[in-house]
Amino acid sequence: MDLVEYAQILFLVVVILVVSYYLGIYMGRIYLGKRSFLDKYLGPLENFLYGLMGINPRHEMDWREYLKAFLITNAMMGLLAFGTLFFQQFLPLNPNHAGALGTVLDFNTMTSFLTNTDIQHYTGELQLSYFSQMGAITFLMFTSAASGIVVAVAMIRGIVNQNGTLGNFYKDFTITITRVLLPISIIEALVFVFLGMPQTFQGAVVAHTLNMGSQVIYRGPVASLESIKFLGTNGGGFFGADSAYPFENPNALAAYIEMISEASIPFGLIFSYGHMIRNPKQARMLVAVTMSLFLVGLAIALYAETIANPTLASLPINQSVGNWAGKETRFSIAESTFSLILNTYTMTGGPMVALNQMSPLSIASSLFGMEVQGSPGGVGTGLMNLLVYVILAVFISGLMVGRTPEFLGKKISTGVMKYSVVYILIHPVIILAPLALTVMSGFSSFIPLPPNEAFTALLYEFTSAAANNGSSFGYLITAQNSNFILLSESFVMLIGRFAPIVIGLAIAGVLSSTKPLAQTKSAAVTDDPIFAVFLFAFIIVLSALLFLPVLALGPLSGFLGG
Amino acid sequence: MSEREKPVSHVRAALVLVVLFFALLGFGYPGFVAVVVHGIGLGYQADGSLITQNGTVIASQFIGENFSSPYYFWPRVSAVGYNSSNGSGGSALGIMTQQFYNQTKNYTEYLISTGRVSNGTLVPANGVEPSGSSFDPDITVGFALFQLSRVAYYSHLNVSYLKQLVDRYTTHPYLGFIGSTYVNVVTLDIALHRILVGNGTIS
Numbered sequence: 001m002d003l004v005e006y007a008q009i010l011f012l013v014v015v016i017l018v019v020s021y022y023l024g025i026y027m028g029r030i031y032l033g034k035r036s037f038l039d040k041y042l043g044p045l046e047n048f049l050y051g052l053m054g055i056n057p058r059h060e061m062d063w064r065e066y067l068k069a070f071l072i073t074n075a076m077m078g079l080l081a082f083g084t085l086f087f088q089q090f091l092p093l094n095p096n097h098a099g100a101l102g103t104v105l106d107f108n109t110m111t112s113f114l115t116n117t118d119i120q121h122y123t124g125e126l127q128l129s130y131f132s133q134m135g136a137i138t139f140l141m142f143t144s145a146a147s148g149i150v151v152a153v154a155m156i157r158g159i160v161n162q163n164g165t166l167g168n169f170y171k172d173f174t175i176t177i178t179r180v181l182l183p184i185s186i187i188e189a190l191v192f193v194f195l196g197m198p199q200t201f202q203g204a205v206v207a208h209t210l211n212m213g214s215q216v217i218y219r220g221p222v223a224s225l226e227s228i229k230f231l232g233t234n235g236g237g238f239f240g241a242d243s244a245y246p247f248e249n250p251n252a253l254a255a256y257i258e259m260i261s262e263a264s265i266p267f268g269l270i271f272s273y274g275h276m277i278r279n280p281k282q283a284r285m286l287v288a289v290t291m292s293l294f295l296v297g298l299a300i301a302l303y304a305e306t307i308a309n310p311t312l313a314s315l316p317i318n319q320s321v322g323n324w325a326g327k328e329t330r331f332s333i334a335e336s337t338f339s340l341i342l343n344t345y346t347m348t349g350g351p352m353v354a355l356n357q358m359s360p361l362s363i364a365s366s367l368f369g370m371e372v373q374g375s376p377g378g379v380g381t382g383l384m385n386l387l388v389y390v391i392l393a394v395f396i397s398g399l400m401v402g403r404t405p406e407f408l409g410k411k412i413s414t415g416v417m418k419y420s421v422v423y424i425l426i427h428p429v430i431i432l433a434p435l436a437l438t439v440m441s442g443f444s445s446f447i448p449l450p451p452n453e454a455f456t457a458l459l460y461e462f463t464s465a466a467a468n469n470g471s472s473f474g475y476l477i478t479a480q481n482s483n484f485i486l487l488s489e490s491f492v493m494l495i496g497r498f499a500p501i502v503i504g505l506a507i508a509g510v511l512s513s514t515k516p517l518a519q520t521k522s523a524a525v526t527d528d529p530i531f532a533v534f535l536f537a538f539i540i541v542l543s544a545l546l547f548l549p550v551l552a553l554g555p556l557s558g559f560l561g562g
Numbered sequence: 563m564s565e566r567e568k569p570v571s572h573v574r575a576a577l578v579l580v581v582l583f584f585a586l587l588g589f590g591y592p593g594f595v596a597v598v599v600h601g602i603g604l605g606y607q608a609d610g611s612l613i614t615q616n617g618t619v620i621a622s623q624f625i626g627e628n629f630s631s632p633y634y635f636w637p638r639v640s641a642v643g644y645n646s647s648n649g650s651g652g653s654a655l656g657i658m659t660q661q662f663y664n665q666t667k668n669y670t671e672y673l674i675s676t677g678r679v680s681n682g683t684l685v686p687a688n689g690v691e692p693s694g695s696s697f698d699p700d701i702t703v704g705f706a707l708f709q710l711s712r713v714a715y716y717s718h719l720n721v722s723y724l725k726q727l728v729d730r731y732t733t734h735p736y737l738g739f740i741g742s743t744y745v746n747v748v749t750l751d752i753a754l755h756r757i758l759v760g761n762g763t764i765s
Binding site for chain 1: 570571572573574575576577578579580581582583584586587588589591592594595596598599604607608609610611612618619620621622623624625626627628629630631634638641644645646647649650651652653654655656657658659660661662663666667670674682683684685686687688690691692693694695696697698699700701702704733735736738739740741742744751752755
């Protein structure tokens with residue numbers, strides 16, 4: 001790595017923190033219902049929408065009602081998107097004449113985008129109509145992001161409130177779109193087009209090239225999809241190559257905007273949390289912990305990508321800058337690597353590199369990020385994970401030093417502990433069980449990759465699905481294993497998304513009806529550096545205990561075995 | 563919360579919410595962006611940054627093409643051979659596998675044997691390792707310079723002239739540090755093509 005690359009990383013980290021801080025405070029104010037100059041313009045529109053929905057935005061819901069509204073809304077989003085995909089060959093806006101995907105792939109795609117995962121087993125430019133790219137994909141990118149954000153907001157309210165209520169789901173959902181996601185997406189999309197992204201409803205164009213005869217240039221409504229793809233930590237691209245494709249990422253300026261926007265809500269919501277609980281110190285502690293985890297993962301990957309590939313050491317190749325494989329020339333190796341780690345640690349999953357050709361150590365680092373899911377994790381769900389880690393860490397540190405396990409003045413009850421433990425255990429189970437099942441049933445033998453890479457690819461696939469990340473290795477699916485992998489993965493994505501949300505809202509429900517204790521001296525302090533270090537170590541040890549064996553079988557042996 | 567509040571119909575509320583946002587976010591928003599960008603003069607980018615010659619589209623400045631004749635600068639290795647009907651995305655082969663070693667070894671030897679380079683010249687990794695998208699329109703300056711002697715030989719243009727040409731199509735980092743330094747081979751080769759046609763080297 002040279003000095004310029006260090007400057008790139010430093011610049012990105014600083015800008016991400018600054019943008020996240022301001023966006024986070026802004027979002028915190030929105031969810032607290034503070035007045036803003038936007039009320040004049042957006043207030044009437046929102047009230048009109050509430051009227052059509054037939055809801056009273058001042059009605060406060062308890063956790064069961066909030067969950068019910070959440071689940072019904074998500075079910076309808078899924079149905080509508082499935083219908084859009086299923087009937088795409090009969091629907092308009094299909095200038096390239098995309099045919100049917102097949103029911104299993106329709107289902108996989110719908111669950112993937114509904115759960116904010118965005119694993120893709122289709123090639124967008126060839127297999128989706130523009131109607132599907134907009135009506136199924138872009139639509140779900142907004143609504144799944146909004147769904148994730150509002151449950152985190154509900155959880156924060158659970159920590160603050162004492163009357164058992166978590167807010168109004170429909171209002172939270174609506175203002176998340178009208179005041180955060182949509183305005184930022186519109187501005188970003190316009191900038192993206194300026195930088196070189198297409199935004200057109202015309203079909204592909206055939207170029208009569210100077211050397212190779214002809215080449216089909218695929219295009220479409222790309223920019224409007226890309227802006228929400230990153231802002232909502234979605235990650236599924238318009239094209240098969242995703243963010244590596246030049247039309248999705250025409251130059252470094254576009255790449256920086258993409259990376260900053262995908263990090264700004266996951267980190268920003270931590271600042272919103274500090275603002276809403278009136279304890280900014282707590283937020284700074286959590287940002288310090290998550291950013292440290294991210295930087296550790298980044299350092300490992302940067303090391304791995306900037307050394308010469310030992311496998312090629314005997315060939316007359318100048319590898320002085322590191323591993324160019326799977327990366328695009330317009331970005332430095334450090335920038336591409338930053339994108340990989342940021343995409344796997346924020347659960348966006350649309351890195352501007354080809355995963356198959358990253359160093360096994362970078363893959364191990366990416367897997368670690370998806371195992372933790374909270375450094376900083378996806379929009380909303382990341383904060384939720386982080387709060388569960390905090391609850392567990394408070395409890396364990398309480399046991400270690402003999403203090404009352406309480407969190408921000410509220411006693412952590414047996415119920416909350418039980419929920420938290422189940423919450424944490426879901427993740428390894430839905431990764432390791434389907435992985436074992438695929439290997440034992442022999443479906444893994446159809447993966448046309450070298451054996452160790454095939455195992456890593458499969459481990460990566462289920463980890464990505466369970467964490468709702470969405471990055472994945474290419475060349476995993478074949479005719480023999482497609483139904484098995486697509487369906488099992490769909491269920492992993494659904495459980496990985498909805499089970500933690502149900503439990504998280506239940507925890508919020510319990511906390512929201514817990515009265516704070518009188519401040520005692522014996523209570524654990526959760527915003528000082530000692531707790532931050534403890535939390536940092538706790539998250540690493542917990543993930544290592546759960547996942548180190550499979551990491552050793554997959555990417556680590558790939559690295560050592562070469 | 564008042565006791566006399568009407569119970570909410572969640573089915574109605576959710577249905578209206580979903581249908582409205584389907585229309586607004588799925589269609590209103592992309593349509594709005596498309597209309598605005600064409601209205602404010604960004605039609606070139608919005609339509610795919612297409613390069614035309616005598617009214618025919620010959621390329622997009624952002625999409626790599628397989629310039630393989632020896633008098634052109636060659637692009638990077640593409641897993642799909644720059645054929646967009648094969649989809650897009652990087653190569654399948656892990657970088658520490660035997661298969662990757664073999665593939666890279668073969669192409670390195672090919673570049674050296676066709677490159678008219680002096681003995682012991684190293685091939686830049688950028689030239690032999692596949693891109694992430696398979697449609698990378700760019701190469702590093704190092705890989706462009708590696709190709710100079712071959713291109714000079716077959717194009718009958720002198721090396722310093724070609725160097726200037728490469729320089730003209732080189733993009734430097736924004737503000738001195740954002741992004742890499744790279745050469746767009748699509749626009750470079752189109753410029754080179756026009757020069758060669760003008761000189762009568764090719765028709």
